[in-house]
Amino acid sequence: MSKFSGLATGKRVDGYVSRRAQVLKAVMKLQARLFFADPQWVIPNIIAPFIFTLVAFFLFGGQATSSSFLLYLVLGAGLMGMWGTTIYGSGFSISFDRFNGTLESTLAAPIPLSWIVIGRIVFNTLQGLLNAVLILVIGLTWFQVGFGLVNPPLFFLAAVCTFISLAAFGLVLSAVVVLSRKGGFITNAMEIPVYVATGTMFPISILPWLALPFAYFLAPTWGIEAIRLSAIQGYVGIGTGYWTDLGVLALETAGYLGIAFLLYKKVEAYAKRNGTLEEY
Amino acid sequence: MKNTERLGFPERFLTALRVFKGAFFFGRKGLIIWDSWEMWVMQIAITPIAQIGFFAFLSIYLKYPVSVTQYIVIGNALQSMSFSAVFAVANITSQDKWQGTLPSTMVTPANRVALFIGRAWFQVLLSALIATAGLVYAGALFGVSFASANFVGIAVVIFLTSAAMISFGLLISAVGLYMRTALIVANVFLFVTLFLSGVNFPVSSLPGWLQPFSWTIPLTYGTTALRMAIAGSSLTALLPTLGWEALDGVLVMIVGYALFSGFETLSRRTGRFEEY
Secondary structure, X not given: OOOOEOOOOOOEOOOHXXXXXXXXXXXXXXXXXXXXXXXXXXXXXXXXXXXXXXXXXXXXXXXXXXXXXXXXXXXXXXXXXXXXXXXXXXXXXXXXXXXXXOHHHHHHOOOOHHHHHHHHHHXXXXXXXHHHHHHHHHHHHOOOOOOOXXXXXXXXXHHHHHHHHHHHHHHHHHHHHOOOOOHHXXXXXXXXXXXXXXXXXXXXXXXXXXXXXXXXXXXXXXXXXXXXXXXXXXXXXXXXXXXXXXXXXXXHHHHHHHHHHHHHHHHHHHXXXXXXXXXX | OOOHHHOOHHHHHHHHHHHHHHHHHHHHHOOOOOOOHHHHHHHHHHHHHHHHHHHHHHHHHOOOOHHHHHHHHHHHHHHOOHHHHHHHHHOHHHHHHHHOOHHHHHOOOOOHHHHHHHHHHHHHHHHHHHHHXXXXXXXXXXXXXXXXXXXXXXXHHHHHHHHHXXXXXXXXXXXXXXXXXXXXXXXXXXXXXXXXXXXXXXXHHOOOOOHHHHOOOHHHHHHHHHHHHHHOOXXXXXXXXXXXXXXXXXXXXXXXXXXXXXXXXXXXXXXOOXXX
């Protein structure tokens, strides 16, 4: 199809980039409407990171005297919050279509499925950003965490890059489970292992050596390192430095995106050929 | 179908037992999405180690003594069963709503208690398996010693805690009859037990006003009893704690049944069985 009708506005949209931008806008708009129609669904995504953080604060107890120590925790908790919603968005993006019977219409849209899923995941990850802010506010008010950032612009850059990497990782996961009716549940099971492997609440150096390759493979590991380096005075972490962390993060994110698009192309073609996507 | 109104108590009891048996086996078959080897592996092998690992590494990072880390490991090994005992059971009514089978289920004249407890009971076995896997990890990876453990006591604690926790799952499931889904409440309860049930730190560390809530959750008694059994306490020594746990489980079940009946009536009146 050389010409394409805009999904949300009805205007004709030409060009590779503008067509996809139009789709992303329409999907995110729909996601936002679904969210505001039934906002209770944000609770399952917030509750796990929130309770994990609360338990961590209790465990820290008397040790939680230094503000940099608390900031370390709060930043990790923020990442957990973002990850919780990303994983929910990626795992259930197709599952909910199955539940609601809208999968066929979604598949029939003249745009690759991957772009529709990207829109959904980006919205959910943005929602996760709200979780992160909520946890930060709780940290600042309830636990009296000082929030003096070492370098605010670098902190902002690292946060944005981490946000993109989480969305990209979510896209890979969604591509892996898209054919399965168990998709949402499988990705949900990834929630806590990723908290552990990315060092959200403790340095990855204390993990067993067997777990380290997984930790290094996960882009959010580098993201949280860069965030902490730009936020906490005297933070050392892995020791690779801010720009190296950001470089590895960018490389891995690009890798995730490449893998995700390739997988989606193959999976979508396979599902259409075999008629298995609707399987419930 | 026989009209059970005219049957005497023994016959009604036998009918309820048959319903329970059928519901028990359906409890597994009905888990269409979950009933596959990869989902069992995920639940039994991955869930407990991920959760135990998170809190154990946090304790190691904080340089707590090994005994504290092991306290946390044991607590989380038992709590990880909640994914099955609470979460899966709580979602029975919600899942029926999604699949469009709730109205048909609710119009059957079958005994409600036998039907829903039967469906939930399958999760007792799964929960016990998850907790056992958690304890295997505790011994193999975190050095928890079972040298002087009372294994019969451990088995009793695991089984009783699984059974008592499904009563909480059923209570939340009742909410799902009336609300669009029980998933939200189930999620909150599932994770709140990590904080309230003496899983990661003693209940006495909590603020005073929160402690009574802790003792309404069967898991709180379960974690206490499990640590005692691993330390070698006899069944007699465990009996008071297990007794309180069993009583708590029964009371929660009674409250759950009352709630279920109430929400059933309300849902019939307002036609909310279909809403999801």
